[in-house]
Amino acid sequence: MNVTIDFGGTNIKIGLVREGSVLVKTSIPALSDNGLLTRLPDVEQGIRRLLSGAGVSLADCRGIGIALPGIIDGEGKTLLSIKDKYTDALGFDFAGWSASQLGLPLVVENDARAALLGEIAYGNARGEKDAVLVIFGTGIGTAAMIGGEVVRGRHGQAGILGGHLATDIYGERCNCGNPGCLEAQASHWAIPLRAAKLPGFADSMLAGEKDWGYETILRASEEGDAFAARLEADLLLHWGAGIVNLIHAYDPEVVILSGGLMKSADRLLPRLAERVRETAWTPWGTPRFTVAEDPETSVLLGMSYLASRQQHASKGE
Incomplete structure (x- = not known):
């Protein structure tokens, strides 16, 4: 034990x-x-x-x-x-x-590496040798495995900084110093800060919320909030681009998604997978998507x- x-x-x-x-x-x-x-x-x-x-x-x-x-x-x-x-x-x-x-x-x-190993050893990616994982939590964490070995790199940072790959070079400056990181554009902590600067926010039900994030946006979008619907569509573009970045970098057989956002996997996963099919350069086919067995x-x-x-x-x- x-x-x-x-x-x-x-x-x-x-x-x-x-x-x-x-x-x-x-x-x-x-x-x-x-x-x-x-x-x-x-x-x-x-x-x-x-x-x-x-x-x-x-x-x-x-x-x-x-x-x-x-x-x-x-x-x-x-x-x-x-x-x-x-x-x-x-x-x-x-x-x-x-x-x-x-x-x-x-x-x-x-x-994130620990989460990847947990899924490879005991979870929904059991036995896989080539995989990437994305955790949509407070921030966005990532990890990668190639040939059964967790990717580490010379200085220990390979694979885990996928949230700090840019999805908009003119976007918000991230706390890491890089402009337009996926995390600065589309993570739980960053979304309220970025949304408040966008046209139409003041008229959205989101403007009256406190401590809001993924779930609040999806709920507001479902309830007909036009701003929330546009924001959801924009976030899907960023999340999809971030996943494609990882696929291009690490050539996985499976993409594992985890974190609080995956409470809405039934709604989001098909759209993310479709975005990847449209934009990833993978002539051999498309990686399998799975959600962490228990995030x-x-x-x-x-x-x-x-x-x-x-x-x-x-x-x-």
């Missing part, structure tokens, strides 16, 4: 995972603007509560996996770079924290997979 932690932008998820099954899980508010290190005592308490509730102890656990939304040094088990949140964790000794507070060996990975647990499962793989490697297996 492994302890797994997913440091998201809104919530921190904690799970106990055994052989590809999440036995129990919980979450606590991320409060990411206040940093990550201040949340570690609460994370530790959350782990101990989960263990107690499941009738097990740390002695029953073999390892711990931590997923972070940034560029990771997997070997050094540190966070190398991140934008806007959890910046206090840059260079932090997570392995030392795990050893001293929990007495467990640690593996650290980017959250809430993909990252936790992937981190458990990595923790178990590290344990086998340490034994020379």
